Amino acid sequence: MTYPVLISTALDARDPRGLAEFYCELLGLHYREGGEPPTEGPDDTDWLVLLDEQDRRIVAIQEKTDLRPSTWPSEEIPMQAHMDFAVPDAEELEAQRERAERLGARLLMDRSGDPDEPLYVMGDPEGHPFCLLVW
Structure with missing residues (x-):
């Protein structure tokens, strides 16, 4: 197949x-x-x-000139899709969050203290959510 x-x-x-x-x-x-x-x-x-x-x-x-960015976590304009990006450890998670913010991303949710799956949900410069997570 x-x-x-x-x-x-x-x-x-x-x-x-x-x-x-x-x-x-x-x-x-x-x-x-x-x-x-x-x-x-x-x-x-x-x-x-x-x-x-x-x-x-x-x-x-x-x-797409009429794009309306997601308002997630509010459901007014839902997430619709997102990408996950893995990093090896908590130190790299912090470094990549800071780097993403310097590049124009914004923090949407902080779950960096989660013992099972530390992560940040970020919004890219156009508002698309993406996750940085320890994997």
């Missing part, structure tokens, strides 16, 4: 380039060839694909 293979998670963004830069910095990704920021003229890119060190697709970002 053949199964479909997940090749990336696609995220909507009002500012696709800004969100792509956030995930490039946060996860150490790079642009698929042709998706790099332009060196001159306007940036009218509405679809970007980000790759890992082995050139595997990880995140795709598409422009």
Whole structure:
């Protein structure tokens, strides 16, 4: 039997380039060839694909100008989807939370003291929730 293979998670963004830069910095990704920021003229890119060190697709970002960011944990505008990013220990969890905030993320929930699964729920610059967790 053949199964479909997940090749990336696609995220909507009002500012696709800004969100792509956030995930490039946060996860150490790079642009698929042709998706790099332009060196001159306007940036009218509405679809970007980000790759890992082995050139595997990880995140795709598409422009959606009327995006309404999630208000999670309020259900006014639900989460709809989120990504989980694992770190090896509590020290790295703190370092990555601080780093994500410097890159433009905001803290939505602090469960770093949970003895079974310490984690932070963060919002990326476009409001998409994601988790940083010890795994």
